[in-house]
Amino acid sequence: MTSEAIYYQLKDIIKVYLPEDVSVDNITQESHLIQELNINSAHLIDVVLDVEDAFNIEIKDNELQALDTVSNAIKLIQEKIPN
Numbered sequence: 001m002t003s004e005a006i007y008y009q010l011k012d013i014i015k016v017y018l019p020e021d022v023s024v025d026n027i028t029q030e031s032h033l034i035q036e037l038n039i040n041s042a043h044l045i046d047v048v049l050d051v052e053d054a055f056n057i058e059i060k061d062n063e064l065q066a067l068d069t070v071s072n073a074i075k076l077i078q079e080k081i082p083n
Helices: 004-016 041-055 061-066 070-080
Strands: none
Touching: 004 041, 004 061, 041 070, 061 070
């Protein structure tokens, strides 16, 4: 799966959890999930659960800190998707 395909699928997951003051247009590959997109920690867990379901992968607790930006999330997802 290409990083662009993952990005668009990830963007669809993230937009559900954006606060009202953040537009879906603000989601770029460089976006920081907490600092720029204002996703709170509870919703970040929801994002992780949705990502696991959408891509049929498992993200371990020690990998959560790698999900700070959209691009890092894409890299982690690519590493975990079976070839």
